[in-house]
Amino acid sequence: MLEIKEVEKSFGGLTAVCDCSLAVQEGSITGLIGPNGAGKTTLFNVITGYYKPDRGNIIFQGQNIDGLLPHQIFQKKMYRTFQITREFAQMTVLENVMLMPDQQIGEKLWNTWFRASSVRKQEKVIQEKALDVLEFVELIDLKDEYAGSLSGGQKKLLELARSMMAEPKMVLLDEPGAGVNPTLMRKLIANIKKLCEEKKITFFLIEHDMDLVMNLCNPVIVMSEGKKLAEGTPDEIKKDERVLEAYLGGQYR
Template sequence: MAIQTTPTTSETAAASQDAGPSGTARGGEVLLEVRDVVKAFGGLHAVDHCSFDVRRGTITGLIGPNGAGKTTMFNNITGFITPDSGTIRYRGQDITGLRPDQIFASGLCRTFQIPREHGTMSVLENLMLVPMRQKGENIWNAWFHGAEVRRQEEQNRDKALEVLGYLELTHVRDEYAGNLSGGQKKLLELGRTLMTGPELVLLDEPAAGVNRTLLKRLTSNIEYLSRERGITFLLIEHDMNMVMSLCDPVIVMSEGRKLVEGSPDEVRNNQSVLEAYLGGQYAAAEG
């Protein structure tokens, strides 16, 4: 979808609402719209009439305490569960209730808090498995169109090797994925999303279980992909140093609802956020 050069009145108003302190809107057009989404499990409303936007070109942070509804919201967006009510739009299209594979095929991908690699396959094979509608998946193509199957496999292999080189994982390409460290598995998860050519990537706690060296590389990769390849990110994270240095805007959820949205400085200096979610660490630093 091309970015409109002449916004409508409603788009101008929305951009004004999302403007930073300088009055300049963060990011471009709205890529993901979450509107009044509700998801309950029994009597517990994990997501309770929650609404927010993710604009093209941003790295948007989604924070809040355990139980705030962040991962449930990710599951609603990516089709792993269906909202009880509300709508979710991606690139202007209603994706509410679509299957995960349908949403994945549209260019919206996610990673998981606990990586879901195929442990008994090599790192390279994990990446080559990702592209959809591979000709070799059909036994008739393998028998009667072998040349086309081999050509596509070579293309997927070349792309996978390119991704591994970018992520600095080439040295473990033939290693079983299950033998990787926690940080390497997080990089592999990111690599799997890159095999699809995504527009929007949802990252679920990318810093969890990652040592500081690999975390620095992961953060640099996210920044590069956003800046140079135009990929938009929405990430859940409890590492506040990572969020405050990487994300703009930052959305805070509480009890299933959006509590606050703003720049890192605005969120960092919001009293309710300081008291409830940041444990005073930034307030203490500024005091």
């Protein structure tokens, strides 16, 4: 579904992603792990158009997408969340979810004036969908709370809910488990599995929480110093000497 070929991205003299090649299979929940500064977030930023790669190709569903802008990639049904959540704090949970679709007719002034009834109709459809999505991620009881008042874990669930509104084919999650308590974590894992199985969404996710990675992801890709170091099942990765070495940075040799 997604193929990354010899991608490189530098910031001045610092090469964050270096000759990186990897692939994500359709229907999988692929994990991306690696030490701090390995280049994981930078790779996500390159894939989703936030940075232009200095070199290499990114192929999504058979199409070259490198060099496209974030909104163009979004239109191809690839959606991403951020390491730091980006909710609209002063809006309710429901409003945050309702904001997602990119073709709301109501946004155009012309339509609000002259086609008020169709705008109202569309808003109702979007609202119903948003309520369904909130039900799905079990945030429905908080629908009228301000998004800014949610806990870190609930904000992560809200991001997942927002991504579902866009009906993506692929979702990239940057540390979905960060700041999530164990109860919410179980919910998050169950929701991602359910979305993958029922809605046929492919996931590619960065995570430091090994429980989440080992329970959810297969395969797991390990990134170190800007490139892929290893790939395998969670069990294979746990036993891989090179992976241990990368995490310890060789300092205990």
